[in-house]
Amino acid sequence: MSLCVALAACGGTAGTGAGNGATGGSASSAPGPVSQAEIDKAMSTPTELTFWTWAPDIAQEVALFEKKYPAVKVKIVNAGQGVPQYTKLRTALQAGTGAPDVVQIEYQYIPTFTITDSLLDLRPYGAGALKNTFVDWTWSQVSGARGEVWAIPQDTGPMGMLYRKDIFDKHRIPVPKTWEEFAAAARTLHAADPDVYLTNLAANEAAAWHGLLWQAGATPYAGSGKSDIAIRVNDETSKKLGTYWGALAKEGVIGVEPDFTDAWYSALNKGKYATWITAAWGPVFLSGAAKSTAGKWRAAPLPQWDASRPSSGNWGGSTSAVTRTTKNPIAAARFAQFLNSDPESAKLFATEQFLFPATKALLADPGYVGETPAFYGGQQVNQVFADISDTVDSTFQWPPFLDRVVTDWTETVGKSLAGKSDTVAALDQWQTRITTFAESQGFTVQEQ
Incomplete structure (x- = not known):
């Protein structure tokens, strides 16, 4: 073939x-x-x-x-x-x-x-x-x-973070600027209120994972022609993500339920999650999906791995x-x-x-970025995401068989998050499955 x-x-x-x-x-x-x-x-x-x-x-x-x-x-x-x-x-x-x-x-x-x-x-x-x-x-x-x-x-869809200002204020949690601060906030919040989680990392959302890889500076895929591809979904940067999110999932201080489901919508409306790691299309979507929480949300950039070098990924x-x-x-x-x-x-x-x-x-249009939606307490949310867009790296690449990559992610990494098992080991499984598939389709997979 x-x-x-x-x-x-x-x-x-x-x-x-x-x-x-x-x-x-x-x-x-x-x-x-x-x-x-x-x-x-x-x-x-x-x-x-x-x-x-x-x-x-x-x-x-x-x-x-x-x-x-x-x-x-x-x-x-x-x-x-x-x-x-x-x-x-x-x-x-x-x-x-x-x-x-x-x-x-x-x-x-x-x-x-x-x-x-x-x-x-x-x-x-x-x-x-x-x-x-x-x-x-x-x-x-x-x-x-x-x-x-x-x-x-x-x-x-440059990625940022929407957060519940009222929940942050109630528990005196500052908006995390680094992922280290984010993890500490997740533990603090859930300890203070076991019914509330700082965020939900959906175990069925490979797109969000790719966006986080993008932000972290990972190069999971690199093509050099129609038949040559490098696959690095379990490299050092990827395993840093796996270790980080896997630990939070195992500790039970973040949610891992599927997104865009009735249960997930209900959770957002009831205040089960204090943040949504999302993209620039998220603010308008949330204002329609969680109307009962109007005025309580704000927007911020993603927490950073290196606060001196702001970066983001894209989702959508x-x-x-x-x-x-x-x-x-x-x-x-x-x-x-x-x-x-x-x-x-x-x-x-x-x-x-x-x-x-x-x-x-x-x-750069003041009429657009200067909008002050009431759902976000009058914050200029478009400006927040416009600024974030300037920090998205231009070199991120995608594989030429994304459907298979997404399926394999859900069955390995996503499964590990949902089951609170070893996410780093799941990355190795993901790497093996993608590599095997690529080679079966005639690709030459380059060594890492």
Whole structure:
């Protein structure tokens, strides 16, 4: 079975950035720049594009594009969210029919499709000129090792911490600035009130674990081509995380229940957890999911491993990519660019869909970062996360079989957290399982 066929069959997924070796469609085979005359002709020719997206009410942004380019109509299709959509996309691409022109893809899933040469390099259509429009690390996430531009950033999820100010005040706990302080606070709080935990590290949430790896400076995956990959999920940095969180779970001073369940929502509303380690999309989500706690929450950066070098990871966010099979590459590429870089469209995403911005302009807009939501006691929460976004490292890479990685994490590391067993040993199991799978799919796994 060929590498590309194997990836499609196993639901292989990944997401990488400029330095992370995203492959597919070589730079040398990319066509030269499209002329302005060709662009003008394409954008004035009657055309229909199909756009797969799960973003709600996105017709508003699409309408802005159609107003500027009335000859081009965009058919919006919700083909599912995340993995269900990707499965349908792979099927359509393999069949050679039914694939969209433009598709919403999360950052971490881009290499699933670049490794099978399924995405269009957007450089010939002017995408390179947008580099400085977007936050640097997001541009890295959508760029290939040879300068390809595989997608246009849409929204982001830099990680921070939401905390219950009332609980902290009641127990005289200062907001932890380091992970050492966080662990001490977890023990102090649970000893003072056995019904309350400082936080919950969900045993089913590999995305949060990856974000914490990112913050810690780990390099769990590194690709150097379509068939070579380094896997380091049990290296020194990873084991530091395993030792830290495994100990807190064993002591029973943090929760480890699955997130986004009825029980978890109830826990947030009842004050079972004093913090939520989340991403920039979390504040709006929480204000809807825990309405009974309005006014009690505040936002802060993640605690740090090295307080002198602030850093964070990312959890979530997505892009607009163009499939290589599109019959209208110019119109599709220009649509993907307009949708996410046009100031009015980008602002709609932030203010109507409440997606956290990827554009530098919005993250510096006083009207946006200066908002003072009552749910957070009037704190400028957007500003907190805008500042955090500046500390996200741009070199983090994803594997080209993320679905399998997530499954293996849940069955090893997640299981160890839930069962309060040896998390460091579980990291070794995770490493072995991923390595074995990668090799079975034709990858050459580099030694650590």
